[in-house]
Amino acid sequence: MLCVSCRTAPPLPPADFSSPGWRLRQGQAVWKPSKNRPELAGDLLLATNAGGNYMIQFSKTPFTLATAQVADGAWQIEFGGGRHSWRGQGAPPARFAWFQLPRALAAMEPGRPWKFTRRADDSWRLENTRTGEILEGVLFP
Amino acid sequence: MKRNWFQWWRAVLLLPMAAANLRAADTNAVLEGWFAAQAAVHTLSADFVQTRALKTLVQPLTANGRLWFAPPNQFRWELGRPAQTIALRHADEMFVIYPRLKRAEHYPLGASAPREWRDAMSLLDAGFPGTRKEFDSQFQIQSLTETNGTWLLALQPRRAAAREIMPELRVILATNDFSLAGNELVFVDGSRMRNDFTNVVVNAPLDEKLFQWKAPADFKVTEPFAK
Numbered sequence: 001m002l003c004v005s006c007r008t009a010p011p012l013p014p015a016d017f018s019s020p021g022w023r024l025r026q027g028q029a030v031w032k033p034s035k036n037r038p039e040l041a042g043d044l045l046l047a048t049n050a051g052g053n054y055m056i057q058f059s060k061t062p063f064t065l066a067t068a069q070v071a072d073g074a075w076q077i078e079f080g081g082g083r084h085s086w087r088g089q090g091a092p093p094a095r096f097a098w099f100q101l102p103r104a105l106a107a108m109e110p111g112r113p114w115k116f117t118r119r120a121d122d123s124w125r126l127e128n129t130r131t132g133e134i135l136e137g138v139l140f141p
Numbered sequence: 142m143k144r145n146w147f148q149w150w151r152a153v154l155l156l157p158m159a160a161a162n163l164r165a166a167d168t169n170a171v172l173e174g175w176f177a178a179q180a181a182v183h184t185l186s187a188d189f190v191q192t193r194a195l196k197t198l199v200q201p202l203t204a205n206g207r208l209w210f211a212p213p214n215q216f217r218w219e220l221g222r223p224a225q226t227i228a229l230r231h232a233d234e235m236f237v238i239y240p241r242l243k244r245a246e247h248y249p250l251g252a253s254a255p256r257e258w259r260d261a262m263s264l265l266d267a268g269f270p271g272t273r274k275e276f277d278s279q280f281q282i283q284s285l286t287e288t289n290g291t292w293l294l295a296l297q298p299r300r301a302a303a304r305e306i307m308p309e310l311r312v313i314l315a316t317n318d319f320s321l322a323g324n325e326l327v328f329v330d331g332s333r334m335r336n337d338f339t340n341v342v343v344n345a346p347l348d349e350k351l352f353q354w355k356a357p358a359d360f361k362v363t364e365p366f367a368k
Binding site for chain 2: 017018030040057062064078081082083137
């Protein structure tokens with residue numbers, strides 16, 4: 001399904017934060033892609049708007065590691081600075097942490113097998129209990 | 142290098158030989174001036190503004206930071222005030238430190254380090270070349286232009302693997318003294334990251350401790366490339 005979507009959906013336009021309703025937040029996170037792979041720390045950028053569109057980017061400056069975007073019913077995710085990408089229409093695939101985190105931070109329950117925990121110091125942890133993928137971090141005030 | 146440059150200009154631009162020769166000579170003179178200026182740098186510190194133009198965002202992102210550098214390869218980059226990320230290199234190892242996360246990553250940089258990582262480091266070091274020979278082995282000059290009191294040197298990594306990460310780098314030098322005014326990295330997806338340096342101080346004493354780091358007890362230190 002992902003491959004078909006990849007061929008048919010056009011790339012999403014860049015997010016324009018000067019439009020009304022956008023909120024841009026920066027932070028840092030540690031990403032462990034699966035239980036057998038090493039964790040990587042990096043910088044996090046999360047932009048959300050009142051209409052439910054969002055863009056999240058994880059980078060180890062200057063290299064972008066992952067970017068996920070949802071805009072007007074379409075989704076797009078890229079890894080390795082755009083070398084691997086998937087796009088589609090409708091709800092984004094639940095298996096990507098990068099689509100789960102903006103929902104969880106907006107107090108929406110992540111779908112199984114994802115587990116989201118918010119700590120007292122305002123940091124958070126998102127874990128896929130099946131694959132061992134973990135994303136934990138903090139957004140700066 | 143000089144001959145390749147001359148032949149490229151002659152073939153592509155079909156300029157008369159004298160004109161092409163002059164351009165090659167100009168490029169060579171700027172490079173020689175840059176390397177001579179670099180050789181006189183024993184320490185350097187500077188503030189910088191980092192501007193990232195990402196293909197996913199209409200507006201660029203900016204951040205402030207500070208750099209300390211001691212040739213041949215000691216550096217400390219602090220991004221954000223207070224520093225949110227610190228990249229610190231001393232001898233054949235580098236730490237990337239995230240104080241807010243209480244995390245750090247340790248990267249060995251010697252000959253045993255992965256080739257891809259050494260390529261990436263050479264790209265990031267492009268503004269601070271060691272020797273002309275080393276520089277020529279890593280980069281091919283694409284163009285040299287003079288604008289607003291600066292030389293803009295556009296470089297292409299010679300290694301194909303490096304070009305897959307970063308097809309072009311730009312080094313910006315002051316025309317009056319060949320000091321580094323900025324650099325710009327162009328990524329394969331079209332994103333760009335530019336550093337503009339200000340308050341540059343050359344050859345002032347630097348505390349050796351700037352380039353050393355010992356993990357506090359509550360920090361977790363990982364080694365992403367460890368096997």
